[in-house]
Amino acid sequence: MFVSSTVFVMEQSKSFRAGPLNIRVTLPAPGWRTGAAGPQRERLSVERIVDTALDLMRSKGYDAVSMRAIAKALETGPASLYAHVANKEHLDQLVVDRIAQQVPIPEPDPDRWDEQIKQMMRDTLAAYRQYPGAARATMAIIPTELGALRSAEGMLALCKAGGLTDQVAAWACDLLSLYVGAVAVEESIWAERTRAAGRAGAEVDEQLVVDQVRAYFESLPADRFPLVSAMAVAMTTGDGEDRFEFALSVLLSGMRAVSEQG
């Protein structure tokens, strides 16, 4: 499935980095060699590169995905990749965009638009979780690629179904995607640590870490940190899911409130 379409091409194929800020858009796939049998080795393409990057990421984590590792998996050298991808940053954006395409876009229902937005957020987080570390590339993206545009369009539709102002809807989409990206990044860093600790030997008991932190908070001197020590339990209660759901409630309540009060 080709991502390319002349509609999305702002810059011409000769130069990946036309704009001063390197805002990149997917290139048209190399048009020639449409039919006929392939050569001995299957041709390299953006799709194949992104595919193997995703595979590696899913099985070995973000840090294992280097240009060399991708090239090796494709049985070639790292230099070959640069004919199809501008650089690693560009590849990361393509990877993220491909992931974004996985999340389903619901048909807006004015009666439960907020629940639908929450579900989209949950789905997005779930998609990121499949590829630990990919989210690190999300945060600096202006949605110009297909996947991000699709998400933005879906989110905007839900916001409008909820009767939000245009301005609130637009900024809220920004805020929501920034937040879900941040959560994914945070989780991926912890996952990476657990992975590293696992490689180094000792198993990691998550509950044990939580208990340790709680005990530490409680042990703090009450004269300097009265609240942290007193609220140690509240601060260490709940797993990632609980906190995520809490944040979703806060964000959606807030969006409604701000939209109403203008």
Added chain:
Amino acid sequence: MFVSSTVFVMEQSKSFRAGPLNIRVTLPAPGWRTGAAGPQRERLSVERIVDTALDLMRSKGYDAVSMRAIAKALETGPASLYAHVANKEHLDQLVVDRIAQQVPIPEPDPDRWDEQIKQMMRDTLAAYRQYPGAARATMAIIPTELGALRSAEGMLALCKAGGLTDQVAAWACDLLSLYVGAVAVEESIWAERTRAAGRAGAEVDEQLVVDQVRAYFESLPADRFPLVSAMAVAMTTGDGEDRFEFALSVLLSGMRAVSEQG
């Protein structure tokens, strides 16, 4: 000014990495050599290392802060740093914590607690902005160092002044610091790109980029992206400040709402 205090020491100094997840706490400064005149070259210390890291970061950006660069600025080799700092990740945490110590903690006033929280968030963002890229290390921190604890304590105090539930207050602090960290990271990535573009020649006109993106959104096919193309103006309106203020309003309205409805 020493950060160390036996209160904060969970692990003993012999090993930086005791816990399976490498949750590190500042070590007690080397106690020996309390008085007497120094040798020819001033002794290395955690403080001096963090100081030069901050200097480098402020003047040349995060990517310029490598162990080698820090060592060079201190007129020594990279290996010398590892006697005082476990690794780069640890150093990053110390740097972030030092930055966090710069933000002022207000005296809680129940009449304007929400405005006080907003101000703390603004101050935190401003502090991060001084050191582009430092925020990249924030996101995976459990507040166990002095600076982070101080912030958490201040935030909790303001939340309690606003009458929030313990649970809401605790989770909200988490959410708020995650968000402000995410904004700082996002900005730093853009700043890095601008920096890189500047190094490569062409000046970057921010307004021009915005105009370009807006034009691109408007040019999208209305049958596939009706909302994005129609709301192009709303989506590209407002600078970072406007969006940040919007997010603060959303977050605080949401916190109030969630706390009231239980």
Added chain:
DNA sequence: AGGGATTGACGAACAGTGTTCGTGAACGGA
């Protein structure tokens, strides 16, 4: 005061990283 042990400093090296250059071969169009 002298000797031994501790400990910070540090040069060199290792295993990686992203990226570029120049060569060589395969292919489509004329």
Added chain:
DNA sequence: TCCGTTCACGAACACTGTTCGTCAATCCCT
């Protein structure tokens, strides 16, 4: 059939974080 474009790729460059082994300076103890 030949030309010129286009992709593949080996080698190398300039980095990165980190570790090892050594050296000299310092403190403590006798």
